[in-house]
Amino acid sequence: MELIHNLSLGFGVATTSPNLLLAMIGCLLGTLSAVLPGMGPVATMAMLLPFSYALPPLSALILLIGVACGTQYGGSSAARWGGLLMVTLFTLVLVALAPALSRLALGATETVALMVLGLVAGAVLASGSLLKALAMLLLGLLLGLVGADSDSGAVRFAWDVPELSGGLGIVAIAMGVFGCGEVITHLARPADLRELPSARGPVSRDKPLGSLLALGIPSHGVMALLLGAMALRQMQPGAQALGSNTGLFWGLLASLWLVNLMLLALHLPLARRWARLPRLPYRWLFPAIVLLCALVAYAEHHSSFDIWLVAAFGCIGYGFHQLDMEPAPLLLGFILGPVMEENLRRALQLSGGDWSVFVARPLSAGLLATALCLVALLPVVRARRA
Amino acid sequence: MNLKNQKDFFSGLLFMGIGVAFAWGASKYAIGTAAHMGPGYFPLLLGALLGLLGSVIMFKALVFETEDGGRIGPWAWRPLGWILLASLMFGVLIGGLSPLGLPPSGLLLASFVLSLAAARAGTGFRWKETLMQSALLSLGSYLVFVLLLKLPIQLWPAFLSG
Numbered sequence: 001m002e003l004i005h006n007l008s009l010g011f012g013v014a015t016t017s018p019n020l021l022l023a024m025i026g027c028l029l030g031t032l033s034a035v036l037p038g039m040g041p042v043a044t045m046a047m048l049l050p051f052s053y054a055l056p057p058l059s060a061l062i063l064l065i066g067v068a069c070g071t072q073y074g075g076s077s078a079a080r081w082g083g084l085l086m087v088t089l090f091t092l093v094l095v096a097l098a099p100a101l102s103r104l105a106l107g108a109t110e111t112v113a114l115m116v117l118g119l120v121a122g123a124v125l126a127s128g129s130l131l132k133a134l135a136m137l138l139l140g141l142l143l144g145l146v147g148a149d150s151d152s153g154a155v156r157f158a159w160d161v162p163e164l165s166g167g168l169g170i171v172a173i174a175m176g177v178f179g180c181g182e183v184i185t186h187l188a189r190p191a192d193l194r195e196l197p198s199a200r201g202p203v204s205r206d207k208p209l210g211s212l213l214a215l216g217i218p219s220h221g222v223m224a225l226l227l228g229a230m231a232l233r234q235m236q237p238g239a240q241a242l243g244s245n246t247g248l249f250w251g252l253l254a255s256l257w258l259v260n261l262m263l264l265a266l267h268l269p270l271a272r273r274w275a276r277l278p279r280l281p282y283r284w285l286f287p288a289i290v291l292l293c294a295l296v297a298y299a300e301h302h303s304s305f306d307i308w309l310v311a312a313f314g315c316i317g318y319g320f321h322q323l324d325m326e327p328a329p330l331l332l333g334f335i336l337g338p339v340m341e342e343n344l345r346r347a348l349q350l351s352g353g354d355w356s357v358f359v360a361r362p363l364s365a366g367l368l369a370t371a372l373c374l375v376a377l378l379p380v381v382r383a384r385r386a
Numbered sequence: 387m388n389l390k391n392q393k394d395f396f397s398g399l400l401f402m403g404i405g406v407a408f409a410w411g412a413s414k415y416a417i418g419t420a421a422h423m424g425p426g427y428f429p430l431l432l433g434a435l436l437g438l439l440g441s442v443i444m445f446k447a448l449v450f451e452t453e454d455g456g457r458i459g460p461w462a463w464r465p466l467g468w469i470l471l472a473s474l475m476f477g478v479l480i481g482g483l484s485p486l487g488l489p490p491s492g493l494l495l496a497s498f499v500l501s502l503a504a505a506r507a508g509t510g511f512r513w514k515e516t517l518m519q520s521a522l523l524s525l526g527s528y529l530v531f532v533l534l535l536k537l538p539i540q541l542w543p544a545f546l547s548g
Binding site for chain 2: 131132138139141152183282288293298303324349355
């Protein structure tokens with residue numbers, strides 16, 4: 001009966017009136033960002049991130065999940081039903097597995113292996129060349145290391161800029177690359193192509209969201225940002241969440257289900273209205289997007305430096321687009337960088353500097369083998385998607 | 387030299403350069419050993435890996451034939467320049483520029499100027515429409531950020547508010 005207890009706990013947390021309202025707002029914003037041209041889900045979520053600090057952790061995540069789910073499917077009702085079904089199925093599977101999962105002991109070694117698997121999965125799911133996606137991951141990991149080292153306190157790669165000693169902000173990077181960078185990219189297109197909402201890969205994001213909660217593996221820019229939001233609020237997504245923070249975990253799962261239900265209600269009767277919205281000309285939209293990016297970045301610390309960062313990453317993001325470099329893995333690496341270094345350090349300290357510990361322990365060996373399989377299976381995945 | 391894939395060649399070059407730069411920078415910090423990783427250990431490892439990956443990408447771009455030669459599209463300097471300029475001016479106006487002794491000019495003016503400059507990035511720029519739009523955005527940013535979210539941001543230039 002633990003199952004019913006958990007589920008009722010989750011729905012109890014998710015259906016308080018502020019949380020329901022936030023889920024609704026998230027769904028509306030997500031849908032808007034999906035139908036309006038030039039405003040991607042990652043930029044929308046990055047904009048909400050600083051404001052979500054004012055909310056309790058669970059409410060903040062419910063808002064962001066609403067946006068994340070609202071941006072997918074493009075409003076087709078068949079896909080919506082599918083999404084609801086997927087979440088239900090996934091919840092049932094997770095409910096069945098939860099006792100076993102919460103008993104799994106994840107040491108530093110396994111955490112590193114899990115992160116490698118998550119990063120590789122992120123690179124495999126990205127579009128374009130796998131090598132370039134892996135390189136973007138490494139670049140993201142490196143950018144995540146800018147600032148003070150958590151162990152020794154040494155400030156790295158800050159070039160004596162005091163603002164950099166605290167590290168680069170995820171909001172500035174996400175706003176720059178996915179906000180301003182996307183605006184520049186969009187404006188570079190011929191005018192007649194510009195009014196279409198930017199086409200996005202048909203990657204289902206419900207399953208990755210589930211796996212994010214259970215194992216800490218995101219596989220998309222949106223997932224990376226959700227993970228970042230959790231990290232900023234000092235929440236560890238992963239198997240431990242099942243044991244230590246049951247209210248949060250089941251609350252999130254319940255709200256994922258509710259959000260999908262809301263979206264169904266929102267899109268079925270209004271599908272035609274939503275489709276009419278994109279006729280808003282882009283030339284009215286993009287100055288507002290640029291303004292929002294700059295203002296939100298400024299509002300976080302009241303420092304103009306964050307605006308320079310957004311501008312710089314906007315240009316960098318346009319460069320990425322020109323050279324066909326997929327930015328989602330970069331964001332993923334950026335968020336996981338410091339955590340990965342910490343766990344790698346601990347794992348190698350415990351093993352006395354012996355790298356073979358990663359293949360000697362069965363769970364981490366299994367995870368790393370799965371990552372290798374993913375890389376090996378990539379051509380098959382690509383072929384099926386095409 | 388004959389590039390088989392221009393985009394991949396230059397992205398590989400970029401990755402290699404950044405990787406080498408990070409590895410070189412990391413070598414200035416204490417490296418330590420695997421059992422006792424110093425602040426330089428992980429970035430050195432990652433930088434070296436990135437440099438290696440970059441060179442593989444470059445090598446592939448030199449050797450393997452691609453259909454369209456992976457040519458880089460034309461650069462849209464106009465949107466790039468105006469968006470960059472708009473953001474930079476916004477930063478200067480809202481935060482002031484202390485080395486030049488420039489005081490903050492307030493949210494309303496900063497938003498107005500940003501919107502005006504950003505609008506130049508698009509094609510078919512119209513003065514009347516843009517001025518109206520900028521005024522609206524400036525008002526909107528006041529309503530949302532100051533009135534609704536209650537952020538303590540200065541509204542007017544220093545010489546007006548005293």
